[in-house]
Amino acid sequence: MHVLRLLAVASIFAAPIALSAESITYTDTFTASGSIGAETFTDALVTISGTGNSSGIINEGGGIFALSLPVTFSIAGVASGTFTDDIQVFANQSSGIAGFGDNTNDFALIYTANPALSSYSLSTGIGPVTGPSLFNSVDATLGEAVYGTNDGNFALSSVSDSTFQASPVPEPSSLALFGTGALGILGVVRRKFGRA
Structure with missing residues (x-):
């Protein structure tokens, strides 16, 4: 769970990096x-x-x-x-x-x-x-x-x-980090709604 939160935070910081290619x-x-x-x-x-x-x-x-x-x-x-x-x-x-x-x-x-x-x-x-x-x-x-x-x-x-x-053109490494973070957010959302 903590790993997923870290990935979610990483994706928030990756978005501006991807946009400043x-x-x-x-x-x-x-x-x-x-x-x-x-x-x-x-x-x-x-x-x-x-x-x-x-x-x-x-x-x-x-x-x-x-x-x-x-x-x-x-x-x-x-x-x-x-x-x-x-x-x-x-x-x-x-x-x-x-x-x-x-x-x-x-x-x-x-x-x-x-x-x-x-x-x-x-x-x-x-x-x-x-x-x-x-x-x-x-x-x-x-x-x-x-x-x-x-x-x-x-x-x-x-x-x-x-x-x-x-x-x-976004850098591939930034896109990968963004994608990983997006998957983390998806996991957090699934777990949260899965418990309700």
Whole structure:
């Protein structure tokens, strides 16, 4: 009985630990037209996503924050895969934008603009936040903005408003502790109601 009470108390303390995880999944979703490899797509739902450790966030000064991380894409009904270019999630507080940029070719991949992002620094969860999209489709000197993937070059020609979201990922050890505590609470409740 005392062990179950200790587990119940442990679960109460584990919940805040699980919510303050260092890993965060950043996602931008939007409807777009463009191409992936030799295939074109029109008005398809596109999701760009990556999970990174918030301890790697770089404060570039002036309210600009960046984090390099592996990034995946999904184009509904067309293709999904991984970017091979050096992609980073990016927040610029002075512009009120957050999203993904490509360090390999120095182009914006997709940013969401919203005043709610004017104090965001990538280190916490936020959203979903929807707003106008900022992206590069064509550069006057370099031509089309393309991004390397394992399925060929990815390019955007038109994009709807986008939705940016950052979701903390609970650490497995915290989840295990939380689950153990929850089982302990269940045992205490069963015993208490079983005696009545």
